[in-house]
Amino acid sequence: MNTPRLSAGTALVTVPGRGLALRTPDGTFLRVDTGDVPPRSLLRRLGAGPDPDPAPDAAVPDPEPEQEPDPGTDRLVAAFEEAGYATRAPDSVPPPGTAAPLAGTAVLLLGDPVLTRPVARLLRTAGAAPEPVAPGRLTERATGAVTRTAVVWCLDGPVPPGLWDPADRLSRDGALWARCHREGARAWIEPTARGPYGVTAADIRLRRLAATPAHRELAAYWAGSRTADTGPRHTEVTAAHTAALLVHDLLAAARPGPDPVPPVLRGVDLRDLGTTRHPVLPVPPCAPFPGPPGEPGNPR
Structure with a gap:
């Protein structure tokens, strides 16, 4: 099974004091509620790497040991995939319609x-x-x-x-x-x-x-x-x-x-x-102009 990863154009952002946010391809930020799942676990599962380096004056926490994926993380990843923000497609295969939209034309x-x-x-x-x-x-x-x-x-x-x-x-x-x-x-x-x-x-x-x-x-x-x-x-x-x-x-x-x-x-x-x-819109067809008076269909 392929490893899940964020879809093209999306990014997870660690917001100080507010947890994770998702930036969509069109620039919208969505709040991510991880519940009891550590944000680092979701970042690791989606290939986003560890948290960014802390500020110089911040306390550096002890590194957490690597853990196996848990059901909570699986549910979050599944939700990301269902919404289209994560994918399991191989790296060599781009999303349908994005690589060569005119191929075969x-x-x-x-x-x-x-x-x-x-x-x-x-x-x-x-x-x-x-x-x-x-x-x-x-x-x-x-x-x-x-x-x-x-x-x-x-x-x-x-x-x-x-x-x-x-x-x-x-x-x-x-x-x-x-x-x-x-x-x-x-x-x-x-x-x-x-x-x-x-x-x-x-x-x-x-x-x-x-x-x-x-x-x-x-x-x-x-x-x-x-x-x-x-x-x-x-x-x-x-x-x-x-x-x-x-x-x-x-x-x-x-x-x-x-x-x-x-x-x-x-x-x-x-x-x-x-x-x-x-x-612009197409011009709809219309009836022809009437002919001169006296012609068939135009008696006057």
């Missing part, structure tokens, strides 16, 4: 090298083996994969009209669909679409148009009625920052279960890396 990567290079490096650390793919073969490769598929598309410039429209359907077919692009000095990292109700690029455009009084001007900008893009383009630093946020969102979407928070659109100012967050 086919990641198809497209876009500009200044962004795809740092994204690929981060994806490999998450257990993925990103593969470059041409836009014309994206649908074929994504829908023909036998394993879970993720598509990551990064652009160092505005999205050409209609470029992402075919890819928007991939999330409805089961692929994770992550993307980012730059408009002037701001990079936009769109939330990863997952499943039939994921937030697509078309949803993002509609939400952004609805949120600005300059919706006609923004629509014309996206349609290509603009002068040539003059940057500022991504640097190595801004690309690394953008790639980290993009892969973070992809990892969150790859976790099983419901999304813990609403999808978030991130905007990164490339001049100072200031980042904004905008929660």
Whole structure:
């Protein structure tokens, strides 16, 4: 049987005059009532070692002899395990889902090298083996994969009209669909679409148009009625920052279960890396606009 130990991110703290406290991975401190069990016994059982060195002016107690685990200590250790604060998993086996969250996922990567290079490096650390793919073969490769598929598309410039429209359907077919692009000095990292109700690029455009009084001007900008893009383009630093946020969102979407928070659109100012967050939701389907008077279904 493996020796119990504290779970990753947790720590037992000896508080002067108050016994033991547990610091959880999120920084919360919980009081530990050991009852009639000596705190040192619990520390030894969980591999936390002896008490910290006493203050120089404190009396040093005689060392206690080593004792066999007693039922009281066993009950405390079992309570720690039940709450998830202790584990018996071997050191070489990390908790499920923490070592390589994208292992076994086919990641198809497209876009500009200044962004795809740092994204690929981060994806490999998450257990993925990103593969470059041409836009014309994206649908074929994504829908023909036998394993879970993720598509990551990064652009160092505005999205050409209609470029992402075919890819928007991939999330409805089961692929994770992550993307980012730059408009002037701001990079936009769109939330990863997952499943039939994921937030697509078309949803993002509609939400952004609805949120600005300059919706006609923004629509014309996206349609290509603009002068040539003059940057500022991504640097190595801004690309690394953008790639980290993009892969973070992809990892969150790859976790099983419901999304813990609403999808978030991130905007990164490339001049100072200031980042904004905008929660967004998919745009529900609606009935088409009625046609001119006199057409069938619209008599007036």
